[in-house]
Amino acid sequence: MANKGWDEFEIGAMLRSFDGSIDDIAGTAQVDRTYSPSSSYTASVADWRLVKPVFNKDYCIDCQFCWIYCPDVSIIARDKKMIGVDMDHCKGCGICVEVCPTNPKSLLMFPEQAEEEAEIASWPAKDEEK
Amino acid sequence: MSEMKKIKNLKEFSTSADRFEGANLLCPGCAHSIIVREVLNATNDDLVLSATTGCLEVCTAVYPYTSWDASWIHIGFENGSTAVAGAEAMYKALKNKGRLKQPDRNPKFVSFAGDGASYDIGFQWISGCMERGHNMMHVVLDNEVYANTGGQRSSSTPIGASATTSPAGRVSYGEKKNKKDMVSIMASHNIPYSAQVSPNKWKDMVKKIQHGMAVEGPVFINAVSPCTTEWKFDPKDTMMLADLATDSLVFPLYEIIDGHELNITYRPKNVVPVEEYLAAQGRFKHLFKDEYKHLIKEWQERVDANWSYLQRREEARV
Numbered sequence: 001m002a003n004k005g006w007d008e009f010e011i012g013a014m015l016r017s018f019d020g021s022i023d024d025i026a027g028t029a030q031v032d033r034t035y036s037p038s039s040s041y042t043a044s045v046a047d048w049r050l051v052k053p054v055f056n057k058d059y060c061i062d063c064q065f066c067w068i069y070c071p072d073v074s075i076i077a078r079d080k081k082m083i084g085v086d087m088d089h090c091k092g093c094g095i096c097v098e099v100c101p102t103n104p105k106s107l108l109m110f111p112e113q114a115e116e117e118a119e120i121a122s123w124p125a126k127d128e129e130k
Numbered sequence: 131m132s133e134m135k136k137i138k139n140l141k142e143f144s145t146s147a148d149r150f151e152g153a154n155l156l157c158p159g160c161a162h163s164i165i166v167r168e169v170l171n172a173t174n175d176d177l178v179l180s181a182t183t184g185c186l187e188v189c190t191a192v193y194p195y196t197s198w199d200a201s202w203i204h205i206g207f208e209n210g211s212t213a214v215a216g217a218e219a220m221y222k223a224l225k226n227k228g229r230l231k232q233p234d235r236n237p238k239f240v241s242f243a244g245d246g247a248s249y250d251i252g253f254q255w256i257s258g259c260m261e262r263g264h265n266m267m268h269v270v271l272d273n274e275v276y277a278n279t280g281g282q283r284s285s286s287t288p289i290g291a292s293a294t295t296s297p298a299g300r301v302s303y304g305e306k307k308n309k310k311d312m313v314s315i316m317a318s319h320n321i322p323y324s325a326q327v328s329p330n331k332w333k334d335m336v337k338k339i340q341h342g343m344a345v346e347g348p349v350f351i352n353a354v355s356p357c358t359t360e361w362k363f364d365p366k367d368t369m370m371l372a373d374l375a376t377d378s379l380v381f382p383l384y385e386i387i388d389g390h391e392l393n394i395t396y397r398p399k400n401v402v403p404v405e406e407y408l409a410a411q412g413r414f415k416h417l418f419k420d421e422y423k424h425l426i427k428e429w430q431e432r433v434d435a436n437w438s439y440l441q442r443r444e445e446a447r448v
Binding site: 093094 | 142145146147148153154156159161163164167168175191193195196197199329330358365
């Protein structure tokens with residue numbers, strides 16, 4: 001379906017999330033689904049972000065707190081492991097960093113322009129006071 | 131009857147495939163989508179969903195996009211619950227006539243609504259659904275304000291909160307009426323299950339949602355949803371606010387079975403003073419001026435009274 005302008009709205013519109021049929025949505029991971037262009041999965045809100053989370057897997061304990069508390073379905077979890085942040089859908093709210101229990105945190109917020117490798121290389125050390 | 135999804139711990143839960151998509155237009159740090167994800171991931175069954183007008187609806191169904199991977203309907207401000215009730219009645223009728231294509235599937239019927247669409251505008255419709263005994267669940271995303279239209283007070287707004295139609299200033303301390311006890315009102319319909327939940331206690335939440343989906347009959351769920359825009363706090367603090375809400379007992383977590391059997395499901399180890407909950411939010415900022423300080427004391431007394439009322443009710447089983 002081609003995207004239409006605001007004045008071409010159909011009354012009683014029905015949007016299909018998928019191209020073709022998926023029998024078992026709850027058993028199909030998001031990457032394996034055939035999203036249609038009308039699913040917001042195909043859209044991006046990356047330009048909302050002023051700061052971005054950077055994930056350092058060296059300190060991650062796979063507790064999945066960030067996965068459950070992410071409002072934008074942007075934490076990618078595979079087989080009970082946290083593997084990264086979906087930068088198309090992350091709005092940069094910073095909840096994942098707040099709920100991260102490790103010391104030092106395995107997710108930290110950096111300005112959008114920051115280089116990921118450079119930030120991971122200069123990751124803050126363990127905070128002894130905590 | 132389909133099997134209940136087994137969720138022992140968060141690692142196991144994280145294998146769920148989300149049926150709610152990102153790139154919706156909810157504010158960064160909005161608790162609505164956290165609650166929706168926890169509800170939808172609590173089951174593997176098919177879902178028939180609705181959302182009434184409110185933040186959730188306008189942000190997840192912005193033409194030409196939809197953020198829902200399940201059957202989802204939106205009609206008006208007041209009748210999301212009846213839309214789902216109608217779908218449920220149709221499903222039952224087709225099943226009885228043997229005309230369902232896949233009769234072994236056991237879809238769950240869930241309607242989402244904000245507090246404006248539940249406490250005020252949709253009240254009569256929800257009451258009707260509960261009274262008629264549809265096999266559905268109504269989830270309220272309670273952010274205590276009409277956030278979608280710019281922060282007008284609703285009947286869920288608590289005393290002292292500054293809303294755009296009850297602003298705090300020289301002559302007023304903001305909202306003057308306390309919020310209604312919606313869970314008790316709905317439990318008075320003698321429905322099989324009604325409960326109050328919070329997104330930060332995900333295990334409690336999933337347990338209650340699964341219980342609600344397993345029982346036959348209408349279920350009412352009230353979920354506290356800290357609103358970063360209207361409660362005026364930093365987006366990253368959403369879960370901290372939810373923690374404060376449950377630990378200060380402003381939002382006690384409990385369930386009411388069959389309208390009389392009340393169980394408190396979460397007792398905080400360290401009860402936080404209500405003052406901390408109020409201080410974390412910009413909408414209560416004026417309460418810390420000298421002339422309104424007595425309101426904080428009244429807040430604490432009200433919360434304590436409500437907590438002891440719940441405990442007595444739990445003991446008395448009434």
